Amino acid sequence: MNVLRRVLLGLAAPVLALIVAGLFTTLLLLLTGDDVGGFWDTMLSWPKNRNLVNILNSASVLYLSGVAAAIGFRMNLFNIGVEGQYKVAMFAAAVFAGQAWLPGKLNVIAAVLVAMIAGAIWAGIAGILRTTRGVSEVISTIMLNAIAGPLVGYFLAKWGQSTGNSTQTKPIPEESWVGGITIFSDSVTKLYGLSLLAVVVGVLFWLVLNRTRFGFDLRATGSSESAAIASGVNTKRMIVISMLLSGAVAGLVGLPVLFGNSHNYGASFQAGLGFAGIAVALLGRNNPVGIAFGALIFAFLTEQGNLLNIMAGISPDIVAVTQGVIVIAVVIAYEVVRRARTRIEQAAVADALAAEKGAAA
Amino acid sequence: MTSAVAAGETAIELTGIGKRFPGVIANHDIDITIQAGTIHALVGENGAGKSTLMKILYGVQKPDDGTIKVNGAEVSFATPSDAIAHGLGMVFQHFMLADNLTVLENVVLGAESLHGIGDDARAEITRISEVYGFGLDPDELVESLGVGERQRVEILKVLFRGARIIILDEPTAVLVPHEVDALFENLRRLRDQGHTLIFISHKLDEVLAIADHITVIRRGTTVASVLPSETTSRGLAELMVGSELPSPSTEESTVTETVLLAVRDLEVTDEDGRQELAEISFDIHAGEIVGIAGVEGNGQTELVEAIIGMRHLSRGTVTMSGTDITHWTTRQRRESGIGYIPEDRHRHGLLLDSPLWENRILGHQSRPPSVVGPWLNLRGARADAERIIAEYDVRTPGVGTNARALSGGNQQKFIVGREMSGDPKILVASHPTRGVDVGAQAQIWSHIKAARKDGLAVLLISADLDELIGLSDSIRVLLRGRLVGRFDPQSVTPQELGSAMTGAGDDR
Ligand SMILES: Nc1ncnc2c1ncn2[C@@H]1O[C@H](COP(=O)(O)OP(=O)(O)OP(=O)(O)O)[C@@H](O)[C@H]1O
Ligand SMILES: [Mg+2]
Numbered sequence: 110m111n112v113l114r115r116v117l118l119g120l121a122a123p124v125l126a127l128i129v130a131g132l133f134t135t136l137l138l139l140l141t142g143d144d145v146g147g148f149w150d151t152m153l154s155w156p157k158n159r160n161l162v163n164i165l166n167s168a169s170v171l172y173l174s175g176v177a178a179a180i181g182f183r184m185n186l187f188n189i190g191v192e193g194q195y196k197v198a199m200f201a202a203a204v205f206a207g208q209a210w211l212p213g214k215l216n217v218i219a220a221v222l223v224a225m226i227a228g229a230i231w232a233g234i235a236g237i238l239r240t241t242r243g244v245s246e247v248i249s250t251i252m253l254n255a256i257a258g259p260l261v262g263y264f265l266a267k268w269g270q271s272t273g274n275s276t277q278t279k280p281i282p283e284e285s286w287v288g289g290i291t292i293f294s295d296s297v298t299k300l301y302g303l304s305l306l307a308v309v310v311g312v313l314f315w316l317v318l319n320r321t322r323f324g325f326d327l328r329a330t331g332s333s334e335s336a337a338i339a340s341g342v343n344t345k346r347m348i349v350i351s352m353l354l355s356g357a358v359a360g361l362v363g364l365p366v367l368f369g370n371s372h373n374y375g376a377s378f379q380a381g382l383g384f385a386g387i388a389v390a391l392l393g394r395n396n397p398v399g400i401a402f403g404a405l406i407f408a409f410l411t412e413q414g415n416l417l418n419i420m421a422g423i424s425p426d427i428v429a430v431t432q433g434v435i436v437i438a439v440v441i442a443y444e445v446v447r448r449a450r451t452r453i454e455q456a457a458v459a460d461a462l463a464a465e466k467g468a469a470a
Numbered sequence: 471m472t473s474a475v476a477a478g479e480t481a482i483e484l485t486g487i488g489k490r491f492p493g494v495i496a497n498h499d500i501d502i503t504i505q506a507g508t509i510h511a512l513v514g515e516n517g518a519g520k521s522t523l524m525k526i527l528y529g530v531q532k533p534d535d536g537t538i539k540v541n542g543a544e545v546s547f548a549t550p551s552d553a554i555a556h557g558l559g560m561v562f563q564h565f566m567l568a569d570n571l572t573v574l575e576n577v578v579l580g581a582e583s584l585h586g587i588g589d590d591a592r593a594e595i596t597r598i599s600e601v602y603g604f605g606l607d608p609d610e611l612v613e614s615l616g617v618g619e620r621q622r623v624e625i626l627k628v629l630f631r632g633a634r635i636i637i638l639d640e641p642t643a644v645l646v647p648h649e650v651d652a653l654f655e656n657l658r659r660l661r662d663q664g665h666t667l668i669f670i671s672h673k674l675d676e677v678l679a680i681a682d683h684i685t686v687i688r689r690g691t692t693v694a695s696v697l698p699s700e701t702t703s704r705g706l707a708e709l710m711v712g713s714e715l716p717s718p719s720t721e722e723s724t725v726t727e728t729v730l731l732a733v734r735d736l737e738v739t740d741e742d743g744r745q746e747l748a749e750i751s752f753d754i755h756a757g758e759i760v761g762i763a764g765v766e767g768n769g770q771t772e773l774v775e776a777i778i779g780m781r782h783l784s785r786g787t788v789t790m791s792g793t794d795i796t797h798w799t800t801r802q803r804r805e806s807g808i809g810y811i812p813e814d815r816h817r818h819g820l821l822l823d824s825p826l827w828e829n830r831i832l833g834h835q836s837r838p839p840s841v842v843g844p845w846l847n848l849r850g851a852r853a854d855a856e857r858i859i860a861e862y863d864v865r866t867p868g869v870g871t872n873a874r875a876l877s878g879g880n881q882q883k884f885i886v887g888r889e890m891s892g893d894p895k896i897l898v899a900s901h902p903t904r905g906v907d908v909g910a911q912a913q914i915w916s917h918i919k920a921a922r923k924d925g926l927a928v929l930l931i932s933a934d935l936d937e938l939i940g941l942s943d944s945i946r947v948l949l950r951g952r953l954v955g956r957f958d959p960q961s962v963t964p965q966e967l968g969s970a971m972t973g974a975g976d977d978r
Binding site for chain 1: 490491492493534778780799800801802803804805810812817818819820821822823824828831832833834835836841844845846848
């Protein structure tokens with residue numbers, strides 16, 4: 110099969126899912142009597158430069174969260190706890206960086222490590238519970254999510270600084286801020302410096318997964334645990350290591366905002382990124398490039414959705430529905446496309462056979 | 471009711487069946503007519519298309535061309551339930567029973583509407599079991615049954631669902647000779663009661679013994695239809711391959727003085743503390759093949775897994791070339807040169823949804839040619855998978871094909887080729903030729919013999935007594951978790967082995 114056809118087939122499933130989600134949303138708007146034309150006009154309008162940068166910023170954060178989830182998914186570990194992991198990690202990094210024990214950029218590097226370690230520990234608890242006590246990681250990560258919020262809240266109340274009616278961690282000194290990258294000169298909104306972490310993580314994820322022994326062991330465990338054991342993989346160790354890695358990447362999720370914008374952990378904390386990451390990983394089939402597409406689409410929809418209220422008088426919540434439908438539709442679409450691909454290939458075999466027969470006769 | 475069809479009428483008529491998979495023509499222009507009340511055998515090389523044809527007949531897959539007639543009426547099955555409704559049943563090679571349920575529960579599962587789940591169902595099971603001489607107790611737990619009995623449960627399951635036409639895909643591959651005899655006794659009774667049986671096997675002697683008609687499939691199409699009285703197993707083999715078979719050669723012993731694998735007083739217990747293996751001690755020298763005979767379920771799986779490091783020993787030691795490896799991990803053992811051909815290729819031997827070149831890496835993740843340091847060597851893995859495909863005659867479109875798309879025998883050939891790669895010092899081989907055709911079997915045997923000449927030590931577990939006798943330098947019998955006898959393959963007969971395996975020898 111030629112390359113073009115393969116690429117087209119690869120894109121078919123996500124495109125199909127987008128169309129289905131679009132139709133569903135339209136139907137919903139028609140039923141509720143909303144302004145369907147206004148909806149599409151708003152959603153499909155080309156974003157302003159300022160909004161484009163916003164899309165990139167939130168896509169990079171979603172990407173980190175998606176990769177964190179995908180690391181677990183690739184070996185059938187359902188780490189539902191990215192949410193809690195990045196909350197704990199972001200808090201730890203904010204407290205650490207706020208102390209300014211280290212000067213300038215060293216402080217940033219150390220804080221990144223602190224975040225990764227904190228995320229890894231929070232996820233590692235679930236890994237250890239799974240391997241030593243047989244507790245499902247789904248249950249334990251959900252519980253750990255639930256604990257993360259109050260825990261961070263407690264420490265924040267204890268160590269944080271109150272300004273007015275909100276409490277934050279001690280701000281990060283200005284010398285340790287990570288400046289933005291200007292993409293469009295006519296817009297003040299900049300790309301968070303630490304968004305580039307997403308690129309680094311993406312490349313590493315691809316490389317480790319597809320080109321290293323460790324990645325092979327991880328994929329083998331995911332596709333057949335019994336065969337992996339027989340091949341010499343220590344699956345318990347793999348479970349703990351992948352939970353640690355998943356948590357370490359989850360730990361990065363909050364950093365671009367922390368160092369680029371808020372400079373402290375507090376009321377500005379954006380919740381829900383961990384759950385969105387799961388959806389993005391599903392949309393991208395746990396594949397490094399696929400997750401990037403998924404993150405961009407989700408970020409685009411959210412950003413455009415913010416305009417709906419003003420432009421069309423529709424609640425932006427409709428976009429969350431669209432995003433949900435995309436995730437469900439894509440799972441079905443991948444199966445449909447897989448069958449179509451088999452049929453096309455079979456037809457190719459039949460043609461080849463017919464040609465052979467013709468030549469022989 | 472379908473049972474109204476009398477013997478002598480046509481039960482199944484397949485005309486012009488064709489089926490294509492990506493890169494493969496699995497079936498084309500297949501024509502077969504099967505008389506009701508007969509046992510009809512299908513034979514053919516690995517990848518010839520037998521299983522595919524049966525899956526089409528049973529509604530698992532849809533044919534691309536051709537028509538299927540059952541009892542004279544044309545049918546088109548979308549799912550196996552359609553086939554079952556037309557009185558068909560299929561016993562797959564891999565048993566599909568739940569261990570922790572009883573025979574009754576396994577049988578009624580999914581067919582509760584027929585006779586309920588209570589006394590009616592129990593009565594029906596008892597009735598079927600009596601009519602055909604199965605000797606099954608409905609309330610026994612499946613986990614306590616041997617392989618032969620499990621297979622009878624599978625057959626009972628299809629009979630319970632009212633099957634009059636029963637497909638058996640390689641039913642004898644897992645059975646030792648006396649179990650094969652018992653199965654054939656059941657099959658003959660079924661036939662005499664008017665059932666139609668379709669039987670696939672690579673063991674041509676068995677085919678000649680049981681079948682009323684034989685159809686030969688070669689490269690996806692029917693090439694001959696013969697009566698057992700008119701042919702011999704050599705004749706059949708030549709029809710299958712389309713040329714003459716290589717004749718087996720005898721060789722002199724290559725056993726050396728060097729002990730490569732030493733097992734001492736090995737004991738394995740299950741989770742509940744029950745003994746599964748006890749007092750197992752033996753040595754294997756460089757250049758020696760030690761055969762383990764036994765009915766499946768007497769501790770073979772545990773023995774192999776203990777040696778490969780997948781199972782914890784409660785006592786005893788395993789030594790390799792003088793080094794105690796009792797506490798080594800599976801990876802360490804494999805790295806140090808232990809090849810492993812697992813008994814269940816789907817569960818332990820392959821990543822079914824990964825391409826063959828990735829399967830080349832499996833179990834060899836830390837050794838060349840598939841890796842360089844911590845990195846995978848994709849080119850090396852591909853090239854070596856190509857080599858295996860050529861050397862072991864694996865029929866597949868290429869190294870990019872997923873393992874699942876290979877026929878059972880071709881999967882097996884690939885695993886054997888992989889495990890013989892990288893000059894292993896010790897080979898732990900469970901049923902190395904299970905499911906492969908006669909030609910490929912001879913080929914695998916000669917590969918193993920060649921490696922033995924170069925000093926390979928082999929632990930051979932097999933249900934095929936001819937294979938055990940033909941390959942081994944010494945044979946031990948495993949019965950209820952203990953090694954109970956030692957035989958010289960030069961002088962032992964299959965009958966003697968058979969009675970030792972069932973413990974009949976104890977009464978002497
Ligand atoms: N699901 C599938 N996808 C692609 N190819 C397939 C699939 N199933 C079977 N094939 C191909 O079809 C051919 C026939 O396979 P089949 O399993 O019918 O052989 P078989 O006669 O049963 O062989 P064996 O004796 O080894 O079991 C093989 O070349 C196999 O690779
Ligand atoms: Mg087959």
